[in-house]
Amino acid sequence: MAGWNLEPGYAHLHADFGSLDAVFALQGERLTRDPLSEVIRVNRDGVNYYVKRYTGAGKGLRRYLGRPRVKSEWQNLKRFAKWGIPTAEIAAWGLERKGAAFHRGALITRELPNTEDLSALAERHDARLKDRTWVDNISQQLARATRAMHDEHFTHNDLKWRNLLVDDQNTLFFIDCPNGAFWVSFWLRYRITKDLACLDKVAKYQLSNTQRLRFYLQYRRRQRLNASDKRRIRHIITFFEGRE
Numbered sequence: 001m002a003g004w005n006l007e008p009g010y011a012h013l014h015a016d017f018g019s020l021d022a023v024f025a026l027q028g029e030r031l032t033r034d035p036l037s038e039v040i041r042v043n044r045d046g047v048n049y050y051v052k053r054y055t056g057a058g059k060g061l062r063r064y065l066g067r068p069r070v071k072s073e074w075q076n077l078k079r080f081a082k083w084g085i086p087t088a089e090i091a092a093w094g095l096e097r098k099g100a101a102f103h104r105g106a107l108i109t110r111e112l113p114n115t116e117d118l119s120a121l122a123e124r125h126d127a128r129l130k131d132r133t134w135v136d137n138i139s140q141q142l143a144r145a146t147r148a149m150h151d152e153h154f155t156h157n158d159l160k161w162r163n164l165l166v167d168d169q170n171t172l173f174f175i176d177c178p179n180g181a182f183w184v185s186f187w188l189r190y191r192i193t194k195d196l197a198c199l200d201k202v203a204k205y206q207l208s209n210t211q212r213l214r215f216y217l218q219y220r221r222r223q224r225l226n227a228s229d230k231r232r233i234r235h236i237i238t239f240f241e242g243r244e
Contacts, residue, residue, distance in 0.1 A: 004094035013044055017092045023106045026051055036069070041111075048111035049091060055104050068095055069178045070105035076177040077109070083152060085145045086173045088112055112175075114168040118161035122206050129206050134170065139211065141172040143218035146195065149174075155191035156180050159198045193232060197239035204237075 004020050006013075016022055028040035028051065036056040042049050054070040067075075070093075080087040088109040095105030118138075121129055128134045142164065149156065156163070157179035165173040183191050196219070203212050216236075220229060 003096070004092070006092045007090065010091045013091070016042070016044060017049075017108055020094060020096055020104065020106060023051060023092070023108065024053060024104065050088075050109050050111065052107045052109075053104070054095075054102075054106065056102070068102045068105055070095055070107055072180070073176075073178045074107050076180040077175075079152075079154065079180075080149075080174050080177070083148050085148060086171055088173065088175055112165055112167060112173055115165040115173065118164045118166060119202065120162075121166075122161060122202050132211075135207065135211055136214070137170055138166060138172055139215045140218055142199070143215055145172065145174060146199075147219050147221070150192050150195070152182075153184060153188055154180060154182050155188070155195050156198075157191065157194070159195040161199070161202045193235050193239060196232075197236045200236055201240060 004018075006018055010017060016026060026040065026042055028042035031039045031041055031050075033039075037052060037054045039050060039052045042051060052070065052073070054068065074090060074093040077087050077090055088111075090107065091110055092108040093106070096103045120126075146159070156174070156177050158177065163174065163176045165175055167173070181191075196216070199215075200212060203215070207215075216229070216233065217223065217225070222229075225233070
């Protein structure tokens with residue numbers, strides 16, 4: 001049984017994106033590949049699209065239980081859009097099962113033009129990371145988006161600089177969130193701390209302590225720290241100790 005969806009705005013690409021069979025027949029530039037999936041880039045009418053194709057959900061019971069990874073990816077990107085978090089636009093998505101087992105699935109997103117991930121900027125010591133005005137602008141966007149996500153009791157679970165894109169208009173985008181999920185109680189607090197600690201893993205080498213603190217205050221929507229904030233900050237900065 002197959003379920004496939006093509007957004008109406010991309011109906012003109014039905015020949016290429018209109019079915020799972022067509023999507024799995026696409027040829028393009030391969031960007032990544034692992035035992036369960038691959039990503040290729042294709043160009044249609046001067047626009048690049050990223051096609052992520054899954055041929056497995058994992059071993060054993062993973063083929064039958066829980067959400068397939070590809071389904072989590074498209075659902076979470078749609079959640080970001082619903083919550084007002086800039087993200088990649090989905091052109092088509094769906095999956096196919098054989099009986100009760102996952103067989104294959106795919107997700108097609110439109111390229112975000114003129115973007116680069118923050119980790120690439122960090123690796124080459126981009127001058128923008130030394131521009132206090134630029135950093136504050138991106139920090140505010142990141143704080144708003146992260147807080148909006150956490151206010152929904154949802155955490156990214158892989159909130160690393162490589163999964164944050166910035167374009168030439170200085171707009172920040174969230175991408176690649178197959179592990180994002182809803183949590184409650186202790187687990188929500190723990191996962192929120194993990195998200196913030198993931199961001200700080202690179203920030204502590206690229207930004208000043210003042211900029212890191214300012215981001216946290218922007219995220220908390222306050223002017224100064226209280227006792228609870230100080231406890232969380234201690235947890236954030238020690239979260240990955242011994243694991244880096």
